[in-house]
Amino acid sequence: MKGIASLRGGRRAVTAVLAAGLAVVLAACGSNAGTSDTVQAGPDGVDDGSELTLWTRAPLEKQANLLVEAYNASHKNKVKLTVVPNDDYVAKVGAAAGAGSLPDLFAADIVYVPNWVKQGLFKDISANVNALSFKDSINKGHLAAGTDGGKNYVLPFVLDLSMLFWNKALFKDAGLDPEKAPATLAEFAAAAKAVQGLHKDGVYGTATGLNCGGCMVFTWFPSFWADSQDVMSPDGKKSLLTSDTSKKVLGTWQDLWKSGAVLPSSKDEAGPTWTAGFTQGKVGLMFYPATLLSSTPFDVGVAGIPGVNGGASTFVGGDGIGVSKDSKKANQAWNFLNWMMSEKAQVDVLAKNNDVVSRSDLANNSFAAKDPRLVTINKVAGNGKTPVALNFQQAYNATNSPWLTLVRNYVLGDGADLQKNNDQVTAVLAQ
Amino acid sequence: MVKKRSRRDGNALMGWLYATPTAVFVALLFALPLLLVLKMSASRWPLLGGDKGLNFPDNYAKAVQNRFFADSLIFTLKYTILATILLIGLGLGLALLVQESSRWRNLLRASFLIPSALGLASASLLFYVLYSPLAGPLAPVMQRLGLSFLGTPNMALGSTLFLIVWRYAGFYMVLMLVGLQGIPAQVHEAALIDGASRWQQFRRVTLPLLRPTLALSTVLCVTGSLLAFEQFYILTKGGPDNSTISVVQLIYTVAFQGQNDLGVAAALSVIGLLALIVINVAQLRAFRSEGS
Numbered sequence: 001m002k003g004i005a006s007l008r009g010g011r012r013a014v015t016a017v018l019a020a021g022l023a024v025v026l027a028a029c030g031s032n033a034g035t036s037d038t039v040q041a042g043p044d045g046v047d048d049g050s051e052l053t054l055w056t057r058a059p060l061e062k063q064a065n066l067l068v069e070a071y072n073a074s075h076k077n078k079v080k081l082t083v084v085p086n087d088d089y090v091a092k093v094g095a096a097a098g099a100g101s102l103p104d105l106f107a108a109d110i111v112y113v114p115n116w117v118k119q120g121l122f123k124d125i126s127a128n129v130n131a132l133s134f135k136d137s138i139n140k141g142h143l144a145a146g147t148d149g150g151k152n153y154v155l156p157f158v159l160d161l162s163m164l165f166w167n168k169a170l171f172k173d174a175g176l177d178p179e180k181a182p183a184t185l186a187e188f189a190a191a192a193k194a195v196q197g198l199h200k201d202g203v204y205g206t207a208t209g210l211n212c213g214g215c216m217v218f219t220w221f222p223s224f225w226a227d228s229q230d231v232m233s234p235d236g237k238k239s240l241l242t243s244d245t246s247k248k249v250l251g252t253w254q255d256l257w258k259s260g261a262v263l264p265s266s267k268d269e270a271g272p273t274w275t276a277g278f279t280q281g282k283v284g285l286m287f288y289p290a291t292l293l294s295s296t297p298f299d300v301g302v303a304g305i306p307g308v309n310g311g312a313s314t315f316v317g318g319d320g321i322g323v324s325k326d327s328k329k330a331n332q333a334w335n336f337l338n339w340m341m342s343e344k345a346q347v348d349v350l351a352k353n354n355d356v357v358s359r360s361d362l363a364n365n366s367f368a369a370k371d372p373r374l375v376t377i378n379k380v381a382g383n384g385k386t387p388v389a390l391n392f393q394q395a396y397n398a399t400n401s402p403w404l405t406l407v408r409n410y411v412l413g414d415g416a417d418l419q420k421n422n423d424q425v426t427a428v429l430a431q
Numbered sequence: 432m433v434k435k436r437s438r439r440d441g442n443a444l445m446g447w448l449y450a451t452p453t454a455v456f457v458a459l460l461f462a463l464p465l466l467l468v469l470k471m472s473a474s475r476w477p478l479l480g481g482d483k484g485l486n487f488p489d490n491y492a493k494a495v496q497n498r499f500f501a502d503s504l505i506f507t508l509k510y511t512i513l514a515t516i517l518l519i520g521l522g523l524g525l526a527l528l529v530q531e532s533s534r535w536r537n538l539l540r541a542s543f544l545i546p547s548a549l550g551l552a553s554a555s556l557l558f559y560v561l562y563s564p565l566a567g568p569l570a571p572v573m574q575r576l577g578l579s580f581l582g583t584p585n586m587a588l589g590s591t592l593f594l595i596v597w598r599y600a601g602f603y604m605v606l607m608l609v610g611l612q613g614i615p616a617q618v619h620e621a622a623l624i625d626g627a628s629r630w631q632q633f634r635r636v637t638l639p640l641l642r643p644t645l646a647l648s649t650v651l652c653v654t655g656s657l658l659a660f661e662q663f664y665i666l667t668k669g670g671p672d673n674s675t676i677s678v679v680q681l682i683y684t685v686a687f688q689g690q691n692d693l694g695v696a697a698a699l700s701v702i703g704l705l706a707l708i709v710i711n712v713a714q715l716r717a718f719r720s721e722g723s
Contacts, residue, residue: 091687094478119479211670264574265564268581270668273565394689399668400499400676401689408672 043131045335049076052333053103056081056157057089060107060319063158063291063355070349071339077332079105086271090393097121102324104333107157111217111392113145113320114236118390122146122153122322128334129155132341137361141316141386153322155337156358158291158350160318161381162219164188164306165278166285168299170195170203174284181303184310185223185252188285189261195284196261205261207283208253209274210411213404214397217387218315219287219305220407223249225385226307232429236389239425241406242418248308250410250418257411267412270399290377291318294354302373304380314384356381395428402428471697478691490698494685497695499673503681510588510677511656517596518652519645522603527633529604530611540608544601551598555665558594562666584674587667591675594662599655603648610644611637646718650711657707678703 056064061083068081082103084092090112096102097119108116116122129135129152139156146154168178174194182188192205209215224231229245232238240246256262263277277283281298287305304312321340323333339345346357351367356377363378389395396403406421473487494500525543529536546554562580564570573579580590614637622632638645660679663669669676669684676684682703686696 087688090478090691094687094691097479098481116479119477121479211668263565264579265570268564268579268671270670273563276565391689393691398684398689399670400673400684405673 042331043128043338045128045333045338046331047076047335048332049078050329050332052077052079052105052329052336054079054081054321054336055089055093055103055106056083056319056321057086057107057109058083059086059289060158060160060291062295063350063353064107066349066353066355067157067340067345070345071336075335075339077335079336093121097325100326102326104324104327104329105321105336106324107319107321108154109397110142110145110156110317110320110386111389111397113142113154114148114388115390115392117146117148117153117322121325123325123327123330124151124153125155125323125334125337126151128338132338134341134359134361137359138341139316139358139360139381141384142318142320142358145386145388146320146322154320155322155341157319157321157340159316159356159358159381161290161314161316161356161377161384162222162287162305163290163314163377163380164285164303165288165293165296166191166301167195167278167281167283168301170198170281170284171301173200174198178301181301182285182306184306185249185308188306189252189256191285192256192261193259196259203282203284204263204277205284206256207263207269207274207277207286208266209269209271210257210266210408211268211404212271212274213399213401213407215269215271215274216407217396217403218289218317220249220253221387222287222305222313222315222384223307225313226305226311227309228307228311232387232389236387236392237426237430239395239422239429241403241422241425245308247415247418250407250415252308253407253411254415289317290314290356293373293377300373302376304376304383312380312383314380316381316384316386389429391429391431394431395425468697468700471693472701474694476692476694476697478686478693486694490692490694491702493692493695494698494702497681497685497699499676499681499684500699502673503676503678506674506676507657507659507678510592510659511653513588513592514595514656514659515649515652517592518599518603519648521596521600522648523607523641525600525604526607526611530608540604543604546598546600547602547605549598551661552665554594554598555662558590558597559665562590581667582671584671587671587675591662591666594666599652603652606644606648606651607641610641613644614640642718646715649718650714653710653714654707657703657710 054064054068064081064083068079072078089109093102093106093108093116102121132138139159142154142156142159143152146152164181166178166181171178171191174191174197176191176194182191188206194205195203196205208219221231224243224245227245229243230240231246232240253262263283265277266274275286275288275292278286278288279292279296290302293300293302304314306312321337323330323337327333341359343362346359346362347365347367351357351362351365351374354367354371354374356374357363357365360378360382363381364375368374368378395401402421402424406418406425409415409417409421472490473485475483475486475489477483529540529543549557561567561569564573564579564582567573567580569580579586581587618636618640619632622636627635658679659677660683663675663677663680664683667675669680678699682696682699684690685699686693
């Protein structure tokens with residue numbers, strides 16, 4: 001009898017363990033992402049020696065490190081930085097958001113910010129942002145991407161602009177003026193073909209990432225904008241890639257590819273090494289991220305990305321940053337954000353290291369004055385855009401996005417499916 | 432009688448005690464996640480929004496309607512068939528080659544097995560650099576030939592299969608070796624005395640007696656190939672032109688890259704799980720009926 005009782009007890013114990021485990025898992029997973037509350041810490045926040053956690057993605061590691069080191073050196077609070085590989089970032093943030101374990105501060109690719117704000121991943125920082133005397137000078141694209149229902153959730157962390165970079169030595173060899181930027185997309189193509197015409201071993205006219213949706217969004221959209229043509233409707237629900245401008249932009253790249261002036265590895269380039277050809281001095285000119293200016297080891301010219309009929313524009317990319325919904329140290333986190341927007345951080349840290357400032361009132365700073373290319377970048381930033389769409393990642397950046405299919409069909413194929421492919425982009429945007 | 436019964440009860444209790452640690456592990460690491468996936472697959476569950484309540488069977492409908500569902504299924508099956516034929520064939524071939532022990536053969540055994548010591552993700556990264564048209568050591572040769580390792584759908588599949596063969600052939604060789612060494616030498620001697628040729632020995636003696644090993648290897652290889660992910664995630668990212676999206680990669684993409692829908696991804700996982708069960712049961716039955 002005792003044995004049977006023990007047996008039953010054993011069974012009950014196992015059942016209890018199972019039930020308890022199930023309850024814990026379901027409870028943990030069943031909890032909603034939570035609601036965002038507000039940060040109201042006074043203008044400077046709190047600097048009391050707290051440890052803050054900050055996540056960012058790998059492409060902005062250099063700038064993030066500079067900012068964090070400078071902050072830690074001058075404050076009692078200490079920021080602990082975690083850099084996550086680009087491709088894993090969304091998954092990591094998603095998992096942490098579900099588990100309620102987001103870091104105090106986290107940066108996000110600015111094109112994902114509208115969606116993440118809507119999902120309630122950031123705390124409302126409107127009161128503090130509105131109190132900033134220079135609010136009107138903060139980059140408008142980034143600020144708009146992080147605004148929902150008139151409330152601010154995100155500030156610009158690092159601005160990354162797409163610019164036209166050219167290798168001055170290769171320009172000279174090809175008989176082009178190394179001090180003059182191609183003014184139209186046709187001139188860009190002509191310059192690429194001229195460099196290709198040098199027939200130097202391993203040297204190509206231009207390069208891009210034809211298997212990298214994000215790379216092409218970043219570097220090709222500005223050619224549309226410079227021609228005053230939008231790539232999608234203002235609400236971000238409809239793709240407008242069948243316009244005449246679109247056909248001309250895609251047609252230019254199709255011609256460049258077919259003429260052999262594009263670095264061959266561009267065809268399969270999915271992102272990790274899309275700028276390497278230019279950095280190695282093997283590419284004549286390229287639409288390139290401005291954040292790499294300081295690490296480009298030879299003399300380059302820099303200009304805005306030209307449109308079909310001239311003009312210039314840029315994609316104001318990079319990351320926005322906010323206080324996470326899970327932060328228990330929101331006032332200390334605001335102290336970091338407030339410092340990050342200050343002249344000290346923008347000029348003495350970012351501008352000093354050849355990076356773009358996110359306040360237009362600081363564009364003409366002492367460091368930029370020494371390098372006219374930085375002035376150009378800061379100036380073009382004012383004409384640039386940050387596209388806003390809730391389903392941006394799925395429509396454009398994802399590895400099997402319909403935008404990638406559209407570009408590859410047009411540039412590597414005959415472009416016959418443009419209308420169909422554009423409808424596929426719209427279908428995803430409108431979801 | 433009482434004594435006998437209490438001993439039996441004691442034994443039963445001991446049995447429970449012995450089984451409990453495993454039962455707890457299975458419950459925590461297998462049963463609970465499985466239940467969670469089932470719940471997720473029947474709920475609206477965005478990656479960033481959490482559980483939004485039941486919506487069965489919407490996720491299953493969406494999973495089947497996904498524009499890459501059919502393609503990924505066909506591609507995964509194609510990959511599985513090719514990988515299984517190559518790995519089992521090569522594994523058996525290599526095992527026959529190094530079956531008998533000698534200094535050179537031991538060296539060969541070790542060199543065939545070494546790649547198996549490397550994690551698949553690390554091996555994929557190694558091959559990513561090897562195949563890179565920008566940084567790879569073979570890039571100039573390939574460029575001269577006008578080829579690219581990952582440039583066309585067939586090349587991408589072939590290059591990935593080459594990685595898999597390099598990584599796993601040694602492992603299947605070891606499995607086959609164990610099987611081969613389990614065949615008693617007398618059986619071969621008897622066949623020899625009966626005048627069987629080498630081919631007849633292989634066909635009539637080795638292969639039938641190797642059936643249990645072949646069954647195990649095939650089940651392992653088919654299951655592993657149907658769940659292929661790392662190699663495609665690292666080498667091809669599903670490209671070029673979405674031609675190498677495996678089922679697991681589709682699940683990952685739906686969950687974390689764009690659609691960010693854990694509900695639909697879980698539904699795809701459940702469909703995949705059911706397919707795996709059916710395929711494995713069919714395989715084991717086939718081997719069993721051949722055996723009888």
